[in-house]
Every structure is written in structure tokens, then in C-alpha cells.
Amino acid sequence: MNEGSWLHPARLPLGAGWSGQCCASGSEVSPTDASLHDFCNLGNAHTCPHLPQDRDWDAVRFSISGTSSEQITLWYVCELAHAPIEHGKLTFHRIEERWLNPHADSRVQRLAVCYLEAYRARQSVTVAAGEDLRITA
Numbered sequence: 001m002n003e004g005s006w007l008h009p010a011r012l013p014l015g016a017g018w019s020g021q022c023c024a025s026g027s028e029v030s031p032t033d034a035s036l037h038d039f040c041n042l043g044n045a046h047t048c049p050h051l052p053q054d055r056d057w058d059a060v061r062f063s064i065s066g067t068s069s070e071q072i073t074l075w076y077v078c079e080l081a082h083a084p085i086e087h088g089k090l091t092f093h094r095i096e097e098r099w100l101n102p103h104a105d106s107r108v109q110r111l112a113v114c115y116l117e118a119y120r121a122r123q124s125v126t127v128a129a130g131e132d133l134r135i136t137a
Contacts, residue, residue: 005037013043013061014111015118022050023107057085060108062115070094072119074112076103092116 009016019036021028029050031040039048043059051058057078065073071091078086090112091100103109 006041010118010122012041013059014041014114015062015122016114017041018114023110024048024055025050025052056080060111062112064119065089071100072116074115076108076112078108 006012006017017036018041019033022031022035022040031050035048035050043061046058057080059079059082061077061079063075065075067073071093073089073091075089076087077084088103089101090103090109092098093100099109099112103112
């Protein structure tokens with residue numbers, strides 16, 4: 001969903017705008033485009049009609065902890081009422097193209113996959129742009 005709706009899509013919680021199925025309530029539903037834009041992609045969507053009243057967390061945040069030629073490690077923080085309640089690391093093996101320690105909750109893992117995909121796409125663009133800037137004599 002990066003059609004220009006957000007001024008800085010890389011600043012969104014998952015590093016880009018996403019569409020797909022909402023599983024916050026425990027069953028998958030298809031959110032409207034307005035819900036995706038106004039709630040889902042912004043995190044902490046307290047007014048979303050699909051967000052259950054009783055929940056483990058209401059936002060999951062990710063950041064890159066470290067990278068090497070073989071691995072990308074993410075930090076994640078699950079928040080409830082804007083406070084951290086769970087955190088940890090998830091590591092993706094670049095060569096084997098698999099998660100070494102996927103999150104036990106499939107919803108968090110699905111978000112981690114999205115975050116990693118957006119990160120890798122931005123890295124590809126950065127590398128391609130850098131290649132275009134090389135000066136040859």
C-alpha cells in the first residue's frame with residue numbers, strides 16, 4: 001500500500017504500508033482501505049472496530065538490531081497501553097532464507113516478516129541508487 005498515501009512510509013511501524021487480512025480479533029477479516037490507512041498501518045489503533053477489548057497487546061514495534069552477510073536480527077517490543085510488556089530478538093538467516101528463532105505467536109511473526117521485507121526492499125533501493133552514483137573515468 002505504498003501508493004503515496006504516506007509522506008514517509010519508512011516511518012510506519014512496519015516500515016511500509018501493508019494490506020491483507022486482520023487477525024487482531026482471532027479470526028481473519030478483510031479491513032477496508034480506510035481502516036488500513038487510518039488504523040492498521042499506524043499502530044495503536046484503539047478506535048479500530050476489529051480490535052478486541054481484552055488483548056495481550058495493542059501494538060508491536062520492530063527495529064533492526066544488527067546485520068551481517070549471513071543474518072539480520074530484529075528487536076521487537078509488544079506494547080499494551082503504550083507500555084512495553086514483552087520484548088526480544090528475532091534472527092533471519094540470509095543465506096538459508098529462514099528465521100532461526102521465529103516468534104511463538106504467528107501474528108507477531110507475520111508482522112516481523114512484513115517488517116523484514118520492507119527493510120530488505122529499502123536496502124535494495126539504496127544499493128541500486130549507490131551503484132548509479134559511481135563515477136567512471
